[in-house]
Amino acid sequence: MSASCIVTQPVIIDFDVFSLWLKGYTIDETVKHRLNREQGLANRSQARIDQKLIIADTLDCYRLFNVIEDKYLKNPSSLANQIMFDLPPDIQNKLIQEYYSFDKAFARELLGKKLSSRLRKDVDEIGEKARVLSRSCRRQLDNFRRVFKAVEDLDGSLPGNIQSQFLLSDKLTKLYVNVIFMASNKFETGKKRLQYITFDMFMGCCKEIIENWTLSFNKDGDIEIDKTFIQDLRDLKSVTNDNIEQHRTLLLAKLSGKVKEDSLLSIGSHFKAMMRATLNIATGLVHSKEWKDIYNNMVEKVIEILRHMRIDQEQSELILNAFSETAADVTLSKHLSNIYYRYLKVFGFCLIQLYP
Known part of the structure; x- marks a missing residue:
């Protein structure tokens, strides 16, 4: 009787490239960015740049990120149990936290809006105003919608449900709770006189309202308004x-x-x-x-x-x-x-x- 096993090497995640991928850079834009960076380093060390190697490595990185996104990052709890990639727990966690992070300028434009698929048609306009690339805006909007849809009908603590479903940090979870609260209550945030109010200013108010004017006042994690x-x-x-x-x-x-x-x-x-x-x-x-x-x-x-x-x-x-x-x-x-x-x-x- 014989047995066989598969030994895999840990997957190397280049988080500098991952950051550019998250920002919505195309492959060509990322290659250009990396070449410029490597050129600066080469000028100091008099080393030669292998342009073909950088192009090939960038292509490999993008393929890897796309697979991890489709199979696991959209359902983070599945990442720990998968066997396709040998990813240490700290790398898994970093991938999740960075993937679900967002640009505050973009999130500010979403505050108070219903997190529906209709928002997708406005992504280009919102992204231009927030100075965030459309591809990144779509990812961020889809993340907000995914989290909202996953927890909207669940009983129990909203922060607890978000963390158990998406494994987000405490800090990131609280921000998602606030954005969901703003969307659920459809607060007006778009009038001209309110344009000076930043995302962080709204988040500060949100935190106090949730803690004192919702059922969280008596029951931790319940963001329904205390009628x-x-x-x-x-x-x-x-x-x-x-x-x-x-x-x-x-x-x-x-x-x-x-x-x-x-x-x-x-x-x-x-x-x-x-x-x-x-x-x-x-x-x-x-x-x-x-x-x-x-x-x-x-x-x-x-x-x-x-x-x-x-x-x-x-x-x-x-x-x-x-x-x-x-x-x-x-x-x-x-x-x-x-x-x-x-x-x-x-x-x-x-x-x-x-x-x-």
Whole structure:
């Protein structure tokens, strides 16, 4: 009786070439890039460049990447169990993390849009605006759609489901959760007045909303909006002018000695208008249009008031943190106080993120 076995050599992944492949470079563009790089090295060492070898190696790399993509990277959990390529676990992990990474400029253009196949027809235009090659844009869009479709009907924690299905890092998982949350809620992000808001600014707000205004507040990983809380926000209509005046007094006392006197006077004179605009946004969030327009309303109705106060970026963070913190000390019923603080904690943080 005889037995046979196959011994394979570990596959060498050239991650410099992989990076260019991910960026959407053609084979010719990658060869040109590699030749230019090798020429620079050769000039310093007086070595000769083997152009044919670089062309052949690039072709081999692209063939390898295409096979790994089609067979395994689109279903990362299968990569560890395959026997076609001898890939050490750390190399497998690096392939997955880099393949599912994305350009923030491109992702910014997707925020709030439905992750449907219809977006593919706009990829060239979006890519041009984001300065990302169309081939790379298609990969990134397909990845977002693949992750979304794989987890949208699963029970349990969204971050947990993404990690078990796609083996993404904690950091990358959180970004995918935020993008999916933005898409699911169809937040308006495309208006002209919102164009200054970067991907990272939106992500900061998203994180706070998910942690405090969704069912994650009581159940980790559930990003469904806490409808009871949103309904309860209507009760903020009963916040009186006396309550607002008390909040104003508390805020000014907390800021006394920490900001310039003229800034303190400006805050005091604009506080009532800012507070009323803030509460009007809160009571309107029960309506789907107002919910989708939350970022636009923050900028148009509240940040505009902050701009009139003529405070700088550093001062704005100090003031808005104090604005949120003092909300807990306003004399209200226990029910109303909890809603008031839970709302303003997130709202104040988002204002800090979005203040230009």
